[in-house]
Amino acid sequence: MIRFMKLQKRDGHIKAMNKSHDSFSLKFIDSFMHIEQTPIEKFIAIGPCNIKFVFYNNLMAEILIRPFQHLVSESSDKINFTIHAAEDSVSIPTPNFKMLISDGINDSLNQNLYFNTDTRHFLHNTLATITSLVDTQTRDAYYYIDSVENLPDYEKAAPFRMIFHWFGVMNNMNLIHGAVIANNGAGWLLAGKGGVGKSTMSLLSQLNGTPLLGDDYVLIENKDIPIAYSLYNSIKVNQDIIEKYPFLDQYLANRTSHDYDKGYLFADEIPGQGMTLSAKLKGIIMITGESSDLPSFNKIPRIKALSVIGSSTIFQMPGINRNFLRGIVELVNALDIREFILGNSIKENLVFLSDFIDESPLISVIMPIYNGADRIMKSIASVLNQTYTNIELIIIDDGSVDESSEIVKRMSDDRIKYYFQDNQGPAAARNKGISFANGRYIAFIDHDDTWYENKLEKQLTHMKNHSGLCVLYSRHNLIYKGSKENYIWPQKIKGIPRFNYELPSSMFIDRNVFHRIGVYNPTYMVLEDTELHLRILDSGIEMHTLDDYLLDKYIHGTDPLRNLAVNDLYIKRLFTASVKRKHFLKSKCISVIIPAYNPDEHLISCIKSILSQTLTPYEIVIADDGSKNDVAKLLSCFNEPRIKIFRQENKGISGARNFAISKATGNILAFIDSDDLWTEDKLQLQVERLISDSSVQAVFGCIRQFYSPEVDDAYRKKYYFKDEVTKGVIPGTLMILKEDFEKVGPFNENLRLGELFDWIHRFKKQGYNYTVLPDVMMYRRLHYNNNGILNKQDRIDFAKAFAQIVKDKKNERS
């Protein structure tokens, strides 16, 4: 009889040497030799190793190779390891095997039974009936299951775990329970106790643009600099993440089983990054269960990382090699260990993490030039000679008529990007530069100033050390190139707080600031930098000034600032705008406008997404457009005085919106349709921009679509969409001041479709502009009831809206 060693948690690994183990192993292996089905061979490559899979039926091959799809290779050369996989229903011809196992099992309460001999390692999972045997001498593994269809989801997502553990042992690698994210070949292991959000962080990092190497298990080669290899491309997804990011639902591999708590998907199906196959490991990021307002990193003792990674890996893989812990000790000793304390906002956590692992982010340096032929060489050289080298230098020639362009074109550094425009002033030139910038950070330099060589390096280091900091200046040395008396510089402009050393040439800024409060105001021909500075201050964006002197500022005597009368006019203007902004920020109250006709439970989700906004709206005004159901009853679950329902006869969506607007008492209007969802900081981001940026009167955002979970596959196939983030110039992302809306006028109630086109046309006629923020602000639900376009009359309405626009344009001309 075979004696199986039971897994006893307290005793750890128990090694059992028994001749009967070997005889059992031989019989087990022998049964694979008698399989009559034609094998299906698949090959994958992990680092330098080539692995062959031998499957004995199609379904097995299809299901079990899926998590390795990113590693599949065509090559059958130099196979280091072979995995034979069979299932009971079709593959194994004799009952010997089942008998063998059942003989050995005398306590069915034990989930895992295993034995290890010198060269053979056996594990049987009694609950899932998965059996693995690895022969490290012949470099073969045998995997035997009841039925591939009935495998639990965790096995379909990450099969052959035990086998890959021993594969690792044979190749100086450890199979570690943890995720690895990577940036430019440098990887970080995310570890932590179960449930702290490893998978969530790795999945969202991937969505956010940081490539993933593995979510749950990765192979790590023991070296001075350990190397992580990707094994599975599956990612676990928790239900709460699906609620926050509903578009992920469609990618769930086990979507139809509706068991979302144990959802998983394959990373390579999500559009975007793809997987990283290997990376040099830099460190370990331990995610803790604690949280604080802002995300932060702590240094922690190595022993803490050791205990968490060691115990969670051992827990996941019973019966593993006793040398395993020694490998983990080496790994932990070789790496930088950080504890990651999560902040309250998922978005902030992600930015924080991706900034942390991106050690050398691209910095876009923007240099507007105008007739600076005699000075630009020196300025450009001071940028190109920076000790920090990952930069792009965007030169905007603002209509120079001297030799500036020839001088730039003669410079051969491929980091230089040169653009020419007609003369529009420094604000417009810098804005153009911002529109071309690819960097995470932006720095500006005027064509006659020169940076000291460590300017960017110092500022980047300071920025990285201060989580949440967005704008960083430094001090400068003034160099006078003429008589000093003619200049008011650097005299403080009275009343502007902290305006002393803050020059465009010293500014180092998170590019996101420009999305939040807008770019330079091009209508300021002078003091455009002061105007931006004030907007930054007014919106509470964090700003520091380094005490270091990092540049020379040259004063030539030709600066337009010298005209004091003009100066005063602009100063008056920028203060007036600032006072208005501050007033508005204090008095802001947002009315959310929802038109609703026969709303269902989707409206409840919609309202939840409104009530969980980081900036709370003043009221939610629902126009019940003659619904046949009881809207108040539907929403009684909220018991929320800010929800106000007004009922009218059915008038259609435009009529309903107009009706709700007439009942709104806030000074800002934000629209959403009753079936859609907002992302949590939608209102905050939009209000900030709407109030800060006087050049826009309406703010939209980006959207992403998702299938409502209840829709079936036939619907999904028919209404297939390419999952991507698109600009959403639609009512569901619109925010506008109520007074501006009233100037444009209500939605045209005669149009059932195309009403926004008609409205935008009138909006533009007012001389108004809108902007579309790059953040996803709305998830648009695709479900059985929203394809109103199938109605022929709606299509006609749509065309009518345009006919009206054309007519209007013609009238305007004549």
Add this chain to the structure above:
Amino acid sequence: MSEYYHIDTDVTLSEKIDNDTVVINLTNGCYYNFNPTASYIWELIGCGLRKEDIHNRYTSVFDVPDDESKKDLANIIGFLLDNELIKKSNSALSGPDPTSSDIAYVKPAIEKFDDMQEMLLLDPIHEVTEKGWPYKSDE
């Protein structure tokens, strides 16, 4: 071989106002204003005539020299093809007869607008027909 043209009604919407026609192309996000003569050509194409018959009907309504009318049609049809408002075809797809009447000849002209492009292109729900959205699955 006869040549026909089809108006791709899945991706275009059109509406007549007075004797002008406004046509929206949902795939490129542009919209167009056809003057009365161009509108008439649009209607002739829509009723499923052969290339030669379009020319015959055109010259029967408008009193223009043959080379002039050929040039008119070539220009307009070329523009419509370039802007993917119509497709070439080898078979007829009949539609309603032109409703325009008493049109005085002016040079056929189409004005193109792209100021709503951003909005038109991003709203897939507006593009849905019974056949689904006009862009196809990657498969």
